[in-house]
Amino acid sequence: MTVSKTIQASFLILDSSLLVIDAKDKSLQGKSFVELCVQPDADLFERLLSLPKHSYKQYHLTLSLEKNTPQRFLVMVRKGKEKFTVSLINLEPIYQLHEDIALFREVAYVDNLTGALNRHGYYASLFDLFKSSEQFGYNIGIIFVDVDNMKEMNTRYGYLGGDEQIVEVASVLKKTLRKNDVLARVGGDEYLAILPMRSTDKHLLEQIAKRILKNIKENKVMKTTVSLGLYFMKAEEITTLLRKRDTKKAWELYLQRVDSQLQKAKNSGKNTYKIL
Numbered sequence: 001m002t003v004s005k006t007i008q009a010s011f012l013i014l015d016s017s018l019l020v021i022d023a024k025d026k027s028l029q030g031k032s033f034v035e036l037c038v039q040p041d042a043d044l045f046e047r048l049l050s051l052p053k054h055s056y057k058q059y060h061l062t063l064s065l066e067k068n069t070p071q072r073f074l075v076m077v078r079k080g081k082e083k084f085t086v087s088l089i090n091l092e093p094i095y096q097l098h099e100d101i102a103l104f105r106e107v108a109y110v111d112n113l114t115g116a117l118n119r120h121g122y123y124a125s126l127f128d129l130f131k132s133s134e135q136f137g138y139n140i141g142i143i144f145v146d147v148d149n150m151k152e153m154n155t156r157y158g159y160l161g162g163d164e165q166i167v168e169v170a171s172v173l174k175k176t177l178r179k180n181d182v183l184a185r186v187g188g189d190e191y192l193a194i195l196p197m198r199s200t201d202k203h204l205l206e207q208i209a210k211r212i213l214k215n216i217k218e219n220k221v222m223k224t225t226v227s228l229g230l231y232f233m234k235a236e237e238i239t240t241l242l243r244k245r246d247t248k249k250a251w252e253l254y255l256q257r258v259d260s261q262l263q264k265a266k267n268s269g270k271n272t273y274k275i276l
Contacts, residue, residue, distance in 0.1 A: 010023070010024045010025065010065075010087075010088040010090070011023065011024055011085065011086060011087050011088065012028065012033065012084075012085075012086040012088065013083055013084070013085060013086070014033050014083060014084035014085075014086060015082070015083060015084075016049075016082055016083070018032060018033045018034060018045065018048060018049070018084065019031070019032055019033070020032075020033060020036075021083070025065065028065060033048075033084075033086065034048075036063050036064055036065060037061055037062070037063055037064075038061075038062040038063065038064055038070045039062065040061065048077065048084070051077070051079040052079070053079055053080065053081060054078075054079065054080065055078075055079050056076065056077070056078050056079075057076075057077045057079075058074070058075070058076050058077070059074075059075040059077070060072065060073075060074060060075070060091070061073055061075045063075075063088070065088075071090055071091075071092040072090075072091045072092055072095060073088045073089060073090055073091060074088070074089040074091055075087075075088055076088075076089075108120055108121070109121025109124055111184075111185040113163060113166065113167060113185075114166060114167050114170035114171075114185050115170065115174075116170050116173075116174070116183045116184055116185045116191065117182065117183065117184040117185070118184065118185060119184065119186055121184060122182065122184030122186065122192065123248075125182050126182065126194065126251070127242075127247070129182055129194060129196060130238055130241065130242055130247075131242070132196070133196050133235065133238050134235070134238050134239050134242060137235050138196045138197060138198055138235060138238075139196075139197045139198075139199070139200060139232060139233060139234050139235050139238075140194060140195065140196060140197065140232075140233040140238060141193075141194075141195035141197050141202075141204075141205040141208070141230070141231075141232055141233070142192070142193070142194060142195075142230065142231040142232075142233060142254065142255075142258050143192070143193040143195070143205070143208070143209060143212070143228055143229070143230055143258075144190070144191075144192055144228065144229040144230075144255075144258040144259060144261070144262045145169070145173065145190065145191040145192070145193065145212070145226050145227075145228055146189060146190050146191075146226060146227050146228075146229075146262055146266070147165060147166065147169055147189035147190075147224060147226055148224050148225045148226060148227055148266075148270040148271060149224050149225075149270075150162060150165070150166075150188070150189040150224070152224075153165050153223065153224055157223070164221070165189075165221075165222065165223060165224060166185075166188070166189055168219060168221045168222055169189075169191065169216065169222075169226060170183070170185065170191065172212065172215045172216055172219055172222075173191060173193060173212065175215070176208070176211055176212050176215050177193055177195065177208075178195070180196060181193055181194065181195045181196070182194040182195075192255075195208070197232075200234075202232035202275065205230055205232050205275065206230065206273070206275060209228050209230055209273040209275075210273075212226070212228065213225070213226070213228070213271065213272070213273065217271075225270060225271035226271070227262060227265040227266050227270045227271065227272060227273070228262065228265060228272070228273035228274075229258045229259060229260070229261035229262025229263070229264070229265060229273070229274060229275075230258070230261055230273055230274065230275035230276070231254060231257055231258045231261065231275070231276050232275070232276075233254065241254075257276055258276075260276075261273075261274040261275060261276050262274070
């Protein structure tokens with residue numbers, strides 16, 4: 001259904017005291033316009049009455065017109081010699097459409113177990129982040145996170161217990177990372193974090209990795225650890241990446257480098273990080 005078909009237009013004619021004397025919905029006749037407003041401004045009545053003749057004013061108001069159900073309207077008031085003409089456009093379907101789109105994006109782009117982005121959401125955010133980084137000359141830190149001993153966790157605590165560990169890791173990562181960092185669950189027990197970084201010092205990325213390991217260790221719910229693979233992507237690499245004919249394929253090569261560091265961390269005893 002298109003937006004234009006969902007918009008409901010109506011009208012009211014008010015007398016000089018703002019009583020409804022005519023309306024598309026005849027049941028509204030005789031009612032005060034101000035009384036139809038849900039939580040109006042205290043001076044709405046005075047502001048309407050003080051409008052100069054032949055003037056026009058526009059408001060966003062919540063009105064209770066049909067079956068006493070509050071709905072949001074765009075209200076356009078024209079003052080004539082003795083009457084007010086009020087045009088109403090019901091905005092509720094538009095607000096509902098926005099809410100439906102937001103819900104669709106959440107279902108399509110967010111992992112329902114952890115609240116982190118899923119693969120679709122991660123790719124949808126990734127290239128916007130690349131373009132912003134190129135525009136402002138930022139570097140990008142990449143952190144690949146893998147939960148250690150996940151198979152043993154599932155065997156010992158069951159899959160619900162294993163899921164608890166996966167959720168807790170996501171919680172720690174969200175609290176450790178910044179608001180503008182991208183966090184996605186890209187596998188059963190794997191996360192990918194993309195961090196825009198002004199600093200040219202990759203040791204800052206290592207400090208963040210150490211903080212993640214520390215916060216996981218200090219979390220009382222965690223019964224295992226994580227291993228991290230790191231890569232510090234310089235601003236010029238981002239520019240080169242965006243110029244590639246197949247940017248996604250070129251990005252996958254960077255992920256392979258990060259994954260190789262993750263495997264080194266796993267092979268060196270886990271609960272650590274390696275950086276290229």
